[in-house]
Amino acid sequence: MTLTGNLLIGQQSVAGERQSVHGINPATNQTLEPAYAGASTEQVEQACALAWAAQDAYRETSLAARAEFLECIASHIEQLGDELIERAHAETGLPHARLQGERGRTCQQLRLFARTVRAGEWLDVRVDTAHPQRQPLPRSDLRQRQIALGPVAVFGASNFPLAFSVAGGDTASALAAGCPVIVKAHSAHPGTSELVGRAVARAIKDCALPEGVFSLLFDSGYQVGIALVSDWRIKAAGFTGSRTGGLALMQAAQARLEPIPVYAEMSSINPVLLFPAALHNRAQALAEGFVASLTLGAGQFCTNPGLLVAQKGPALDAFLRAVTELIPHSTAQTMLTPGIFSAYAAGVTALQDNPRARTVAAGQSGAGPNRCQAHVFITDAVDFLADHRLHAETFGAASLVVQCSNNEEIRQVCEHLEGQLTATLHVDDADLALARTLLPSLERKAGRLLVNGWPTGVEVCDAMVHGGPYPATSDARTTSVGTAAIQRFLRPVCYQDFPDKLLPTALQKTNPLHLHRLLDGQREDASHGE
């Protein structure tokens, strides 16, 4: 398929009218064709108007029709074949195998949301039947379901060009909820975005849905994104990226006449606590696991283990010796973009220049542009607590070890952390009592707690939470990965004393969708009507 460099406004492929952006091969710094011209203000408005016009019809599609649409998107992405992988590889420097895995995850995610749509639990149907004889006042018949919020703006992320981008988790969950989606493509992979965007557009055509259900816009800067989040027709936004970017969107959303929710997943250093017995019993294995997680994908994961916390002593020394031996073998991997590489380099320099931190080990520096050299630093708890710069995320394969003198210092380090996506505990049986005392604090700090694992690797399933208190995300009440992500794009509506024929299907008395309703305070089997 020839890349056009065009926007997708509904089913129309049209050239943008603002400054253009090119993909760049980060392994060579070569510019990739074609140019992607940014959307003009009018083009943003066209996309919003189409989404607005599509919303009522789309949100009332049957569960089956909407699920089939999501599955159809997955099929069309698979049909892109090697071209998608080649283009994504050229634009991101990510290895083929990683991209193939990510494509599988992206399609599986769409199919999981299809299953979720079909099951209908997201409708959260609640029925309180009428009590006409109640004294002093009769009770009305009251029925609640969830409906789609309206058109959603989704911002592609650079570090997952498929799974967190044009047809990634935000898009899949918003479409599943019944919301039209307008994607602002990430400038780091415009060709990949075009390919996937056209796959979504083909699925819309195949499924005979209103064209406004999906549009794809490009931009060389921030104008399109701010215009989208500021448009009165947009009712929510999903974003994964930097804290600066997320805050800008949050501010734009709050400055509107009608504020809207922004689900921004921003920054996290993902503390890993190494407990005494675990550290004593398996320092070498922990060091190997740590280095593998740290350097995976050049450390370009939201859940990269950027902070280790442990008590000073021979066990920690053994762990650090192992890390010092392992890290120099880690090869320099190409980072996603020249911008991400320079931010990483600046972050490493800041730690090197900080008198409160010392370098433990560094990886290979590699030849060629944009290569990530892994770094491990160390500091004392007292210094960590005194210097907020040491709490900042360095996006890439850099991590800081915080040495504590006692359990009280460990507790203080935990209490002073910012909000996190994850917190990990490495424990043996002898550590459980101590771990238990820290759990309340860690629960308040993070969306996901792990035992004896590493935070990289985010399973797409019902129980996943990829979220957490600010600044990990803008809204700790939600997750951006897993089926619960659908709830971000829904709101409840109650229907009082509606005749059955005027009710939405999900709420009718015979329960034609066989939902697990909450009926007069009791959870029903799916098979029941009233």
Place this chain on the structure above:
Amino acid sequence: MTLTGNLLIGQQSVAGERQSVHGINPATNQTLEPAYAGASTEQVEQACALAWAAQDAYRETSLAARAEFLECIASHIEQLGDELIERAHAETGLPHARLQGERGRTCQQLRLFARTVRAGEWLDVRVDTAHPQRQPLPRSDLRQRQIALGPVAVFGASNFPLAFSVAGGDTASALAAGCPVIVKAHSAHPGTSELVGRAVARAIKDCALPEGVFSLLFDSGYQVGIALVSDWRIKAAGFTGSRTGGLALMQAAQARLEPIPVYAEMSSINPVLLFPAALHNRAQALAEGFVASLTLGAGQFCTNPGLLVAQKGPALDAFLRAVTELIPHSTAQTMLTPGIFSAYAAGVTALQDNPRARTVAAGQSGAGPNRCQAHVFITDAVDFLADHRLHAETFGAASLVVQCSNNEEIRQVCEHLEGQLTATLHVDDADLALARTLLPSLERKAGRLLVNGWPTGVEVCDAMVHGGPYPATSDARTTSVGTAAIQRFLRPVCYQDFPDKLLPTALQKTNPLHLHRLLDGQREDASHGE
């Protein structure tokens, strides 16, 4: 019980240190003793520190213990007896029968949340079991539950001195979720607030809970409220009141280093659509229902029917004639406060002075201070669409009839409405086709849709939605009445590969709490373990 005029900071009854406020009897403009001195900055911080210290223990109380606490609060409120009703009557001018009913509703609401806590559905337990053999990577064991957000600031509302105040819906749902609560009492009923606050404090003592689970603060102005919402330990706020007040809290919450959710229920004109056949067949009955709903409680309900929409013609004329005959019989009722009365009078004057509106009928003006004179105005759709001032809420017994020339004008009026708590349709069978075409628009505009009823009267139950798009509330994804209100104060946490003995009880493999879990994608019977 002698009223002290004191703050409650945990179990301590202490005098405030800022300017004081008195209750005022709105029927006489008489000042009521004692004086309630406002909380100082240090006193706000003491309450926040106590709440912070209490949160981890309180949020892990057993379902049974937390439910018993809510029931214990209800019992202590009932034990206040007539003193509570007398004081509330003196402070608000509301009739005894209304206050007795509201007390019943408040206690029933606490008991309903106790039932909700016991059922445990709010934990939304999701389990994805491990697949150690999965290729290419094993799947971890992942378990999700909801936990409390942390300390919550609740703002008492003036118009429901019991049901939306110190131990009202916001407090009940936050306590049910496991959040400590700090109430900023409404200045319109400080004595009522003290009585109920002491009932809550007694329940905390009876149940041997940490004292920081509840505090009650007074203030003559806005300082305490802003200080509360700005304090880093407060993680959410609940508010019912004016748009100005809600916006000020929303801004304070967004200006924090860590923004927090504010659930503000603000303003709504609650459109009522009178469809042609219904209007033709029962103009007199509709007029009677309308006048009763409009004038109930001097119109001081968030869900007061402030807007009627209908097509011009003989049926509407008959309805208006009936209204013109009924309204002059409506007696002038005392409004809650001199401030609410003067805002109502100003709103009525603005409509009288607006050349786009004409007076249809006015009620009795009454003798004595702060008496609400009911008013019904009329305008044309063209004027309504052209003049945004006609969309403003006039809190009290005032309503505006919008006459439309055709269905297209009705559709346009619906599309141009701001977000609403409710929208009502009066329909006969012949109206259903037309009603169906307007439903999508109304669903986007309101949290609750009613057929052939009146919006005043908000049932406390599972299916209720007392919420809606901005400016009806600050967060259309939620409800402030009904058991779903508990979800406002929760966030999900995922536990990955936790040993069973380190897991919270709700997530353990044997399912000791007998919850309806989502297990590997299937909804379980309560009785199952794994």
